Amino acid sequence: MSTTSALPAPSGPYLDQGLLPADFYAHENLLSDGERAKIEAIRAFLRTQAAPIVNDYWARAEFPFQLVEGFGSLGLVDWADPDSPEARPSNLLSGFIALELAHFDASLATFAGVHTGLAMGTVLNCGSDEQQRRWLPAMSRFEKIGAFALTEPHGGSDVAGGLLTTARRDGDHWILDGSKRWIGNATFADLIVVWARDTETGHVLGFVVEKDTPGFTATKIENKMALRIVQNADIVLDGCRVPEANRLENANSFKDTAKILRATRSGVAWQAVGVMFGAYEIALQYAKEREQFGRPIGGFQLVQDLLVRMLGNATASCGMVTRLAQLQDAGVYRDEQSALAKAYCTARMRESVGWARELLAGNGIILDYNIGRFVADAEAIYSYEGTREIQTLIVGRAVTGGLSAFVR
Known part of the structure; x- marks a missing residue:
């Protein structure tokens, strides 16, 4: 088995040229x-x-x-x-x-x-x-990199009602005070979107804080076991003075924040499908090349069972996000549809990377074989942009005609 980091090229009689092995339905x-x-x-x-x-x-x-x-x-x-x-x-x-x-x-x-x-x-x-x-x-053009600061150290799923970072108007400026956590790209971002609660109205407002603004500090979160390339940061806003011109004109309530999250949540579901595609591709190539008992392990029934389970998860999930994208393009998709895709696809991803690791046995925990990285990173994707449990409550409220199970 080659230990190269590059993923294998697509192959197989069912594929059009260029399609990935996991794109079984093209x-x-x-x-x-x-x-x-x-x-x-x-x-x-x-x-x-x-x-x-x-x-x-x-x-x-x-x-x-x-x-x-x-x-x-x-x-x-x-x-x-x-x-x-x-x-x-x-x-x-x-x-x-x-x-x-x-x-x-x-x-x-x-x-x-x-x-x-x-x-x-x-x-x-x-x-x-x-x-x-x-x-x-x-x-x-990626000449200026952005970050998005919503999550706080003591608030995750309850951020809509529990946002503690404040914004106080002071002439032509706003004074931001508070802290944020798990903010991706924040250690090097040029522009950071910060959400804060107006001390006068109680409304959630959005601001663009530029790098090196006095009172803004971003400290890298160390010792992560997943998404280790992503530079997540703890942010402290201590009297951070932001001009009125940097207050986002149409970000005036958490409903505006939620519109962004609804769109990006579907993107996370697509990421989960991508992780499944990558894990399946690595496992499939390994099964063809790794030999035990005198022949490739891909010829054993239990190995083929793992491959087919992974392929089924990837195919079903890809079909779901494809249809969701069509609904989005038609302008008729709903929050609960994004929520279902995020919950379902990330759960199937978590299963699939585990099966891929199982197929590679001990080699599955070595970075040279890639799967260990996929397994670890899947844990973060499973949780961020709304946990599975929160997504199920969004979907559950919709399918029961508005009966909310959220704790208030």
Whole structure:
């Protein structure tokens, strides 16, 4: 078994050229030729530039900054640049981009998701025209990196009602005080979207805090067992003075925050599918190459059973997020549909990476074989952007006609 970090090339009689082994029902063929070309360009970049180095950076818990320029050159979010002729992509294409990133590495997918989905998505949906023109062009080219600061040290699932960070108006500025935790990209981000409660009205407002603003401190969270490449931080806001011009004009309540989370939650479901695709791909190649008792282990019934279980999870989940993207593109999707996708796909991901690790036996815990990284990273994706339990309550409230099981 080769210990190269690069994932194996697709193969198999059921595949169209370029499709991944886990795309058993050829969902990627729903994209246009131009969209598929973009996915193939991203895939080539990740295979040649990212895959050979991710294990090393994951082990050292450091971020590969040399990849950022490449992310910008791929044109992942040219649609966000008001001066760009590119139209905004379909949700289906955006989903496949998230899948492709996670198929190689969940940390890189998380980095991109925080930057493009949470930070840029907030500016796009909650910023004024002037604010969008001020920040989005450089962000779309990955020249300025964004972060999204909502979660607090003592609040996770109850953040809607328990937000403690405050914003106090002081002339043409706002004074932010409080703390945030688990903020991805925050140690190096240029622009940090911070959510805080107005001390006068009690409303939740959004602000863009620029790097090096006095009173803003970001400290890297150490000793993580998952998403080690992602630079999560504890943030302290101590009399952080932010100009009124940096208050997001259309972020005036937690409902505005929730609109962003509804959209990015579906992106996390796509990431989970990508992790399943990557884990299945590694396990399948290993099963073909690893020999025991004189033949490849892929010829044993129990190994084929594990592969088919993984493939079933990946296929069902890919079908779910594909349909969700179609509903999003039609403008008719609902919160509970995103919630169900996040809950279901991440649970299936957790099962699948465990089966892949089982198939590789002892080699499954060695970084050289990649699966150990997938198993660890899956634990973070399973929990962030709303735990499975919270997602089930959102869906449960919807299917019971509004009977809420949330604790108040």
